[in-house]
Amino acid sequence: xxxxxxxxxxxxxxxxxxxxxxxxxxxxxxxxxxxxxxxxxxxxxxxxxxxxxxxxxxxxxxxxxxxxxxxxxxxxxxxxxxxxxxxxxxxxxxxxxxxxxxxxxxxxxxxxxxxxxxxxxxxxxxxxxxxxxxxxxxxxxxxxxxxxxxxxxxxxxxxxxxxxxxxxxxxxxxxxxxxxxxxxxxxxxxxxxxxxxxxxxxxxxxxxxxxxxxxxxxxxxxxxxxxxxxxxxxxxxxxxxxxxxxxxxxxxxxx
Numbered sequence: 210x211x212x213x214x215x216x217x218x219x220x221x222x223x224x225x226x227x228x229x230x231x232x233x234x235x236x237x238x239x240x241x242x243x244x245x246x247x248x249x250x251x252x253x254x255x256x257x258x259x260x261x262x263x264x265x266x267x268x269x270x271x272x273x274x275x276x277x278x279x280x281x282x283x284x285x286x287x288x289x290x291x292x293x294x295x296x297x298x299x300x301x302x303x304x305x306x307x308x309x310x311x312x313x314x315x316x317x318x319x320x321x322x323x324x325x326x327x328x329x330x331x332x333x334x335x336x337x338x339x340x341x342x343x344x345x346x347x348x349x350x351x352x353x354x355x356x357x358x359x360x361x362x363x364x365x366x367x368x369x370x371x372x373x374x375x376x377x378x379x380x381x382x383x384x385x386x387x388x389x390x391x392x393x394x395x396x397x398x399x400x401x402x403x404x405x406x407x408x409x410x411x412x413x414x415x416x417x418x419x420x421x422x423x424x425x426x427x428x429x430x431x432x433x434x435x436x437x438x439x440x441x442x443x444x445x446x447x448x449x450x451x452x453x454x455x456x457x458x459x460x461x462x463x464x
Contacts, residue, residue, distance in 0.1 A: 216245070220240055220241060220244055220248065223236075223240045223248055223251055223252075224237050224240060224241070226256075227240070227251070232255055236251055236255065239251065282305050283302075283305040283306070283308075283309060286298070286301045286302040286304075286305045287302055287305075289301065289302070296327055296333075299318045299319075299322050300318070300319070300322055300332075300336065302318060303315040303316075303322075303336055303340070306318070307336070307339055307340060307343070312339075312340045312341075312342075312343030312344050313340075313344060315336070315339075315340040316337060316341060316344065319333055319336045319337035319340055320337060323337065329360040329361065331357055331360075331361040331364040331366070331369075334353060334354075334356070334357040334361075335354075335357065335366060335368070335369045335372070337353060338350045338353045338354050338357070338372060339372065341353065342372060342375070342376065345379075347380050348380065350372070350376045351373070351376050351377070351380060354369065354372065354373045354376065357369070367392070367395070367396050367397060367401075370388070370391075370396075371396060371400065371401050371404070373388060374388035374389050374392060374401075374404070375404065378404075378408060385408065386405075386408065386409075386412070389401065389404060389405035389408055390405065393405045393421070398439070398440050398443065399425045399429070399440050399443040399444060399447060400443045402421055402424065402425050403425060403443050403446055403447050403450070405418075405421060406418040406419075406421040406422045406425075406447075406450065407450065409421070410450075418450075419451075422447055422450055422451050423451075425443075425444070426444070426447060426448070426451065429444050429447075
């Protein structure tokens with residue numbers, strides 16, 4: 210369908226919404242005269258605030274804000290860091306950099322944070338490990354995570370555990386399978402289970418891998434739409450893995 214027709218339909222729907230909800234009629238002229246910008250402005254200013262009370266509304270708002278200004282959080286963190294070079298601001302900026310793939314820069318910030326009273330902070334050490342992993346410095350990641358748990362034996366973090374398993378896999382160490390199997394039993398979400406299945410397939414243990422992939426899809430089927438949205442990336446990857454084998458159940462295709 211041509212973009213022009215879609216634009217017209219969108220305008221009609223928004224005008225109907227404006228009238229039905231009793232909004233200021235000025236919005237009608239804004240939507241009509243500025244098709245794309247006006248529609249976007251109406252959605253952000255009028256529609257989304259009404260949805261703030263729901264999880265879906267907050268999620269939709271975050272998505273739109275991210276599309277409009279993808280570097281907003283990074284810029285805000287950088288500004289806070291420029292104003293005050295504190296450990297908290299440094300760690301926040303480093304975390305934003307990790308999300309943008311700026312692993313070298315994030316690593317330097319984490320290293321600067323790991324001093325004095327924060328020398329053994331497990332969250333900062335985990336952050337640095339993530340940055341090193343992004344640089345493919347797997348041996349350094351393993352050493353750092355070993356040190357983390359040695360100095361913080363009570364620290365429990367599923368993401369750090371998964372990072373350790375992935376590091377062992379990257380290094381070709383046998384302990385990777387055991388770590389993935391433990392994660393499969395408690396990790397929130399399907400990522401760890403998916404990685405275990407892929408790893409098992411690489412080891413030639415196809416039947417075991419396929420069973421785990423089926424488990425992921427069954428859980429997604431019964432968990433509902435929120436779970437599927439939250440873990441969309443890993444469910445999509447699981448589908449791709451399942452599609453690469455000869456048989457695929459109809460229940461898996463419905464999600």
